[in-house]
Amino acid sequence: MDTKIIVCLDGCGPEYLARSETPNLDALAAEGYSTIGQAIVPTVTNVNNVTIVTARYPETHGITSNYFYDHLRGQEVYMESPEFVLTDTIFRRLARKGKKSILITAKDKLKTLIQDGTTIAESAENPSAWLVDRIGPPPDIYSVEVNHWLFGVAENLLKENPPDLLYLTTTDYATHKLAPEDDRSQWNINQLDRLLGEILNVLPGIEIVVTADHGMSQKTYALDLNLILKEAGIIACAIPIIKDRHVVHHQNLGGSAYVYLDDLSAMEKSVELLKEEKGIESVLPSTEAARKFHLHPQRIGHLFVLADADTVFGALPTAREDVNIRSHGSLHEREIPIYAYGAGPLSILPKSNHEVAAWIT
Secondary structure (H helix, E strand, C coil): CCCEEEEECCCCCHHHHHCCCCHHHHHHHHHCEEEEEECCCCCCHHHHHHHHHHCCCHHHHCCCCCEEEECCCCEEEECCCHHHCCCCCHHHHHHHCCCCEEEEECCHHHHHHHCCCCCEEEECCCCCHHHHHHHCCCCCCCCCCHHHHHHHHHHHHHHHCCCCEEEEECCCHHHHHCCCCCHHHHHHHHHHHHHHHHHHCCCCCCEEEEECCCCCEEEEEEECHHHHHHHCCCCEEEEECCCCCCHHHHCCCECEEEEEECCHHHHHHHHHHHHCCCCEEEEEEHHHHHHHHCCCHHHCCCEEEEECCCEEECCCCCCEEEEEEEECCCHHHCEEEEEEECCCCHHHCCCEHHHHHHHHC
């Protein structure tokens, strides 16, 4: 059996690999293909992972953020279960053909979102007892070493009963906390590369794509869009697209937001106001945002707001704050490394995350 592997290095922009020793990735590049590709916008985990495993844009698969606000019901919902995914994943497609797939993730929220159709699905956050008995307990989810444990799981499962497809996706805690030039970051990337080499040595003929879901940037300024709009007498619900339960990573401060307006007659005023605000790079009405970034029009706000390279959006004590945080979500975390090795067609070498699964499967 020829096993195929997709590895998604969460939050790993090209600069992390450039500053680190990565002999195994270098070998993949020399023997296969490598490029600096493009993540899907908004540059957050769920959007890009679902894009990878469906080979479709968000306009088709429906995942437009980590978090969904049902404006009609006034309810806030985390998108963490398969019913939110509106099209087949590669796991479902393989299952219909009687083939096996394994999903290994760091966060349980991602496992529950995309696991439908897998033969085995495990997360470091909530691993099965049999896996802990075999591998040992995982490090804390908020640690650099948790991703090393995931690679060990992948190697063990490949040795025992190799599937047709293995999808391994990590957590970005390390890149949220460590800049590329940090010694510990470089050690971490080197360890991941070493562990990748061990996986590649398990089976001959492995085909593999290594990508990232988004990059990571240093942020120094933050805006609370709800407070800014409220100061102007506009009632709205602005949700940073990065928002999830793992606030230790990023404090729910991210580089883009969906704004839901209570009164659509305030649309023009809101756009003009936000465009004038320092730190805001772009303000797009929903129809324009959906068209430009291939987003599902019913799962975004009335406005899509993108921050500049230094700015994040979120809930703050005041409307404007200085911050010191590494985060993502904007256009400035769009560059990602892509490495590919295998027999995929040369005509569609992957240059974006929606092309990865199509190439390898």
